[in-house]
Structure formats: structure tokens, C-alpha cells
Amino acid sequence: DTKRFAGKTALVTGAAGNIGLAVARRLAKEGSHVVLLDLDQAKLDDVAKGFAEHGVKVKTVVCDVTNYASVEEAVEYAEKTVGPIDFLFNNAGYQGAFAPVQDYPVEDFQRVVNIDLVGAFHVLRAVSRRMVERRSGSIVNTASMAGLQGPPNMAAYGSSKFGVVGLTQVASKDLAPHNIRVNGIAPALMGPGFMWDRQTELQAATNTQYFSTDPEKVKVEMVAGVPMRRLGDIEEIPGTVAFLLSEDSSYITGVTLPISGG
Ligand code: NAD
Structure with a gap:
């Protein structure tokens, strides 16, 4: 059987985590080469072992998405060692503290925004400018239902994920003239x-x-x-991400799709 992503290259951030790993495996299973990006080399080495059966190129790269220079280096490395990035799954994230806004820890707020929103922007910027040169690419950002309906006690996460939904809409417009689509997913209770x-x-x-x-x-x-x-089961996420990355969604851009059980 032909694999629909044969010869493609995907960059997955937060790839040592639950959702990132599940999506990376799905893309590899469908024939895409994958670059797994996360904070911790040992964890990345461990998860990378699970890809041997798919017969695709697999590279790991340690990167803190809050540091733009580190993101640029990682993207450069990915393209040099694997190939031009066709698919970006922009997914690294951190949930933060739980407290009412009047008590929310100030430093944690900054940390969450830096990882979930600024980090997502960094990766989107570094990858999309290369996609623009090639006039081709598809991007999926991981938002959250917390980015569509503000949950109590999650000031930093909720506002960061609303930011990711906004970034997805803006980027979809900025990149549409360059033949690049940008969508998002909003998982809820997994x-x-x-x-x-x-x-x-x-x-x-x-x-x-x-x-x-x-x-x-x-x-x-x-x-x-x-x-x-x-x-929701983690395995209910990869099919939706693969759909949004694929040509099956060729006229869909700027949406954030809830994966939320209703
Ligand atoms: P997870 O904690 O298993 O994975 C997140 C990964 O991101 C981790 O491997 C972590 O090391 C990595 N990461 C954190 N900070 C980073 C940084 N600065 N640079 C690079 N990598 C970094 O959690 P998950 O459930 O797989 O979450 C993935 C995404 O899904 C996140 O954006 C999260 O907010 C979102 N999300 C998760 C749920 C859920 O219930 N699991 C629901 C909605 C949204």
C-alpha cells in the first residue's frame, strides 16, 4: 500500500510528550521522516527507539523553544540532516499552576506564556520563513479548549492558549499568499x-x-x-492532526478544531 506522507519531513515539538509522540508515530507510520524536538536528550533517545519499524529517517534535537537562537539552530539542523520541513506540529507546552487570578504566581505566568505562546511563535517563525521560500508547507499548532473557553484557575494557560488560537488565525492570513496553511487543535480532557x-x-x-x-x-x-x-484517548488526536497537515484539508486554514467530546 502507498503511504500518503512518503518522502515528506515533519518537525514535531514536545515530541517526547504524550501528544507529540503519538502524532510523530502516526506521521512516521504514514511514511513521513520525522524530527523529534524536546528539552531532554535522554527522553528523546528513549522515544526514538519506537520508530525503527516505520523505516523512515528519525532525528532528535534538543531545544528550548523559549530561546529563538536555539530554535533557529534546531530547524537548521532538521533541514540539513533530514530535509526541507513540509509539516510542522507545533506542540510543546506546559500547563502551569492552578490558582485564582488574584493569587496566580507571577513568575509562573511568565513561564507559561514564554513556553506556550512565545515558544509557539518562535517555532512558527523559524519554520515558516523557510516554507515561504519553497511556497509549500502545512502547520498545526496545539492550542487547547482552554484557548476557546477560559477555564477557572488557569490564567496563564488559558490566556496563552487563546493567544495560540489568535496566532493561528493571523499566521494563516500572513502565510496564505505563500501557499502555506496554518491550523490548530484544541484538545480537552485527555x-x-x-x-x-x-x-x-x-x-x-x-x-x-x-x-x-x-x-x-x-x-x-x-x-x-x-x-x-x-x-479523550491520546490516540484520538493523531488522525485529526494528520488530516489537517494533509491535502485532504487543502481548503482549510486558520481554524482551531476542538477534540473535546462535544
Ligand atoms: P506532555 O507534558 O506529555 O508533553 C509536553 C512536552 O513539551 C514535554 O515533553 C515537554 O518536555 C515539552 N516541552 C515543555 N517545555 C518545552 C520547551 N520550553 N521547549 C521544548 N519542549 C518543551 O503533555 P501533552 O499532553 O503531550 O501536551 C502537548 C500539548 O498539548 C501541549 O501544548 C499541551 O498544552 C496541549 N494540551 C494537552 C492536553 C492534555 O490533556 N494532555 C489538553 C489540551 C492541550
Whole structure:
């Protein structure tokens, strides 16, 4: 069978994490070479082992997306060692603290905005300027449902992800004349796993009117707000990202698609 992404090159940020890894594997399975970018070489080496069966080129690159010079270097390395980047999955992120805005830790706010919004801009800039020269490319940014409906106690994350949704709309317009599409995904409650446990524990600890103070009850309360009445599985994300990167979505740009169970 022919693989629809054969010969393509994808750059995935946050690739040692749950969503980044799942998407990178899907792209590789469909024939794309992949460059896995994250903060930690040991973690990257570990996840890269899982790609051997796909028979594509796999490179890892350590980079902190908050540092533009480091991003430029990583993108340069990716293109030199693997090939011109056709697909960008701009996904590195950090959820931050949970506290009402009047108590939200100031340093953490800056850290979240730097990683989730400024970092996404850095990668988008460094990759898209190369795509512009080639008049070709497709980009998917990872936003969140927290970027479409402000959740309580998540001032930094919510506003950063609203920023990512805005960046996606602006970039889609700036890059449309260059034949480059930019879309986003907005996952909601994914689990089970570390992120789900962290989120429910920290929301419970805020002791605010929105949630119970018992993390187990918070889980029930959150799922009760989902029309499909269940968490999303990480494996429900890669197909949507692959669709948005592929020619199947050739007339779609600037959208952020919820993956949220309704
Ligand atoms: P994760 O923590 O497993 O993965 C995030 C990855 O980003 C980690 O491997 C981390 O090392 C990397 N990263 C963090 N800061 C970085 C930096 N400065 N430079 C480079 N890499 C950095 O979490 P995940 O669930 O896979 O999250 C991926 C994306 O999805 C994030 O943007 C997150 O905000 C978003 N998201 C996740 C959920 C969820 O429930 N899991 C829901 C909505 C949105």
C-alpha cells in the first residue's frame, strides 16, 4: 500500500510528550521522516527507539523553544540532516499552576506564556520563513479548549492558549499568499494519565466554587460536563492532526478544531 506522507519531513515539538509522540508515530507510520524536538536528550533517545519499524529517517534535537537562537539552530539542523520541513506540529507546552487570578504566581505566568505562546511563535517563525521560500508547507499548532473557553484557575494557560488560537488565525492570513496553511487543535480532557491526575488534583486544591476539594470527585464533575461523558484517548488526536497537515484539508486554514467530546 502507498503511504500518503512518503518522502515528506515533519518537525514535531514536545515530541517526547504524550501528544507529540503519538502524532510523530502516526506521521512516521504514514511514511513521513520525522524530527523529534524536546528539552531532554535522554527522553528523546528513549522515544526514538519506537520508530525503527516505520523505516523512515528519525532525528532528535534538543531545544528550548523559549530561546529563538536555539530554535533557529534546531530547524537548521532538521533541514540539513533530514530535509526541507513540509509539516510542522507545533506542540510543546506546559500547563502551569492552578490558582485564582488574584493569587496566580507571577513568575509562573511568565513561564507559561514564554513556553506556550512565545515558544509557539518562535517555532512558527523559524519554520515558516523557510516554507515561504519553497511556497509549500502545512502547520498545526496545539492550542487547547482552554484557548476557546477560559477555564477557572488557569490564567496563564488559558490566556496563552487563546493567544495560540489568535496566532493561528493571523499566521494563516500572513502565510496564505505563500501557499502555506496554518491550523490548530484544541484538545480537552485527555486521559487517564499524569496530565489528567495533575489537573484534577490541582483544581481540587484551589478550593474554589467550581470543583470539589476531592480530586476523585473533580474527575466525575469534569467528565459530567462532557457531552460524550468520557475522557479523550491520546490516540484520538493523531488522525485529526494528520488530516489537517494533509491535502485532504487543502481548503482549510486558520481554524482551531476542538477534540473535546462535544
Ligand atoms: P506532555 O507534558 O506529555 O508533553 C509536553 C512536552 O513539551 C514535554 O515533553 C515537554 O518536555 C515539552 N516541552 C515543555 N517545555 C518545552 C520547551 N520550553 N521547549 C521544548 N519542549 C518543551 O503533555 P501533552 O499532553 O503531550 O501536551 C502537548 C500539548 O498539548 C501541549 O501544548 C499541551 O498544552 C496541549 N494540551 C494537552 C492536553 C492534555 O490533556 N494532555 C489538553 C489540551 C492541550
